[in-house]
Amino acid sequence: MHIEFLMGNAAIARGAVAAGLNVISGYPGTPSTEVLETTAKINNGSIYVEWSVNEKAALELSAGAAYCGARSMVTMKQVGLNVASDPLMSLAYIGVKGGMVIMVADDPGPISSQTEQDTRHFASFSKLPCFDPSSVQEAYDMIQEAFEYSEKYCTPVLFRPTTRVCHGYASIEVKDENECVKNTPEGFVKDSSKWVIFPRLSYNAHIHIEKRNSELSDVFSEYSRNKIIPASDSNCRKGIASHGISFTYVQEALSGKSSPKVLKVSTPFPFPEKLAVEFLSGLDEVLCIEELDPIIERELTYICGKYHLSTRILGKLTGNVKTAGENTCDSVAANITDFMGWEKNPYAELPAPPELPVRPPVLCAGCPHRASFYAVKQAMKGEKSVFCGDIGCYTLGNAMPLDMVDTCLCMGAGVNNTQGIGKIDPDTRCFAFVGDSTFFASAITGIINAVYNQADMTLIVLDNSTTAMTGHQPHPGTGRTMMGQVVDKVNIEAVLRGIGLKTVETVNPLELENAIETVKRVSAEKGVKAIIFKSPCAVLVKPEKPYVIDSEKCIGCKKCINSLGCPGIVISDGKVKIDETLCTGCGLCSQVCHVNAIGGECNE
């Protein structure tokens, strides 16, 4: 053992590797991404690492490896599990041979997600055991135990950290290399009565799963990470139940105080019922402090009914804890203070501060998406049009002054959203914007649907040759893999032509005039047609020389600022200037300026 300072996601990767990981696959998504990235970084070549095309493909890959006795892990964010839910639900019936962990990161807040969905529900829905770590150290230790349970019970298990565990750092004890487990998979052994799902198998498996989960509930009551922390005051008839990062906030709030009995739930499913009954005994009231949904609260309420206990269970359902957003040390301390009837800490309030600047995320200076959005906007001036967006950096195209995202639902949704809108508003020109990674992940089937069903829409592929939002992961259009191979790229234009699109044009959006003309021409055609705006992510290429504004020529109209909203154009001392530390020399603003005041080197 030695001590290292690790991010939670790195600790999860290190723990999995220490448990003999053979295969890891996933699709990037905050806050889960660094698990697979860390594994790739520390891989000595013995582990197969893959960023898959989407979460469904990733889960199926890992399942196949686990059929062979490999220890496998699949990683994704919570909404990714929606995509992978089809194989998930069936795999629960089939089971695995090697340990398989499905790592799904939840995002209370939400900080960078579409929903505040709670993967603990997916655990009970799919009937799979679920592990919920509360700290970086626990994540490291627990992932190894998760592999053990998975293999022992021949079932995949869910491992569900939340953002503050994933992205928190801590100095933790990790195993030395010689303490790590090595796993040598046996290989696939044919047995169609085991690996082929049929109604008969599912019926039998269902009986087995229910029996196993009942047994696991007892096993988890003894699992050391589910625990009761006795009250420091033995007369206290109140208790607190918590989980995950919120449990550490509870510990902070109770530190140095006369504390009530505390229940820590690390396996929300199967719920450690016996332990919970022991916890509830002698208590009049229990406050459940949870993030996302009131799962422990409902379980305890159910157990009180089942065992005729008179304990009052409080939490989100009773209005004692807020129902949405993430908990904080302060919110939990306030909840506990109210519940315990403690005197409130009289904070000396600070005087009201001066108005603070708001710093919303925006498209980077030089981002080619800005040019693409602007080109479509100019081309559609005066036309009735609708712009369906998607998930990625380009969702930020919604901000003023571009204001070019009318809808955004989930990955790939924009394509068929336009189809529906077009059916009701046939005189509207419909556009769907999709990034290159999202194109491969979940747009292709939608495009086939639109083409075959005679939709009338323009697909705009924003191809910056990377998965930019989550930190530049490779995808099938990039020509490299996580194993370091250089491979043939999947060509987006060829895919679209293969699907049957007659018009597919590839254009550099930074050549503005041509881009605008192309949009006007292509969007006027009937049927499904596509424009691929191809220009690399500004963060990945070496910037060109910054542009400058000729103050003699600049008339101060601010058209550049009010049209583009580029962070590289600022107002300083009342004059429009280019921040040379941010400007990448993309030249878009110089094409927008109608008095030719913005230029490259020639103006210096």
Place this chain on the structure above:
Amino acid sequence: MNKNILLCGVGGQGIVLTSKLTASCAMKKGMQVMSAETIGMAQKGGSVFSFLRIGDGIFSPMFGHKQADIIIAFEPAEAVRMLPYLKNDGTVIVNTRQIMPVTAALKGSSYNSTDMLDYLKKTTQNLMIVDGDRVCHELGSPKVLNMVMLGEAIRSGVLPFTIDDAVESMKRNVKPQFVELNEKALRHNV
């Protein structure tokens, strides 16, 4: 001995690296360390913070209001934003240079760093104002602001380690060609 440290500023100022260096100093002393910071959407030009906790008996990587021993603020408005986290007798080290939000030019909204500094003077007992631009200019590089700020924080006496400790952990964390400049910045007494 526990210390709650809050580093804040705007994306791109080197806050995360400073947090890592500080953590590494504490670990070298055998202390337990936890931290939490902004990741993702907020990075580009957004407000960035890093909560850093060192010592024993810490459970959560974040802490609540009125619990920071020191706020090391790379930008005046960000210092004001995070001020509710400062202990009554806590220390604030603030850089004077304001960074306008990227949307300021668009909205025509701006703010005055003098207002922010005046507010800090009014509300903070232990305030150290650092003219980061001037110091960086003296040192010959805008990239050493984070080392200047860390050096000041150590000289304030709030952090439980010395400049030598920080120099040593810096050497382990930055590329060899930048070591000399960063050491100069750490040792530069403002």
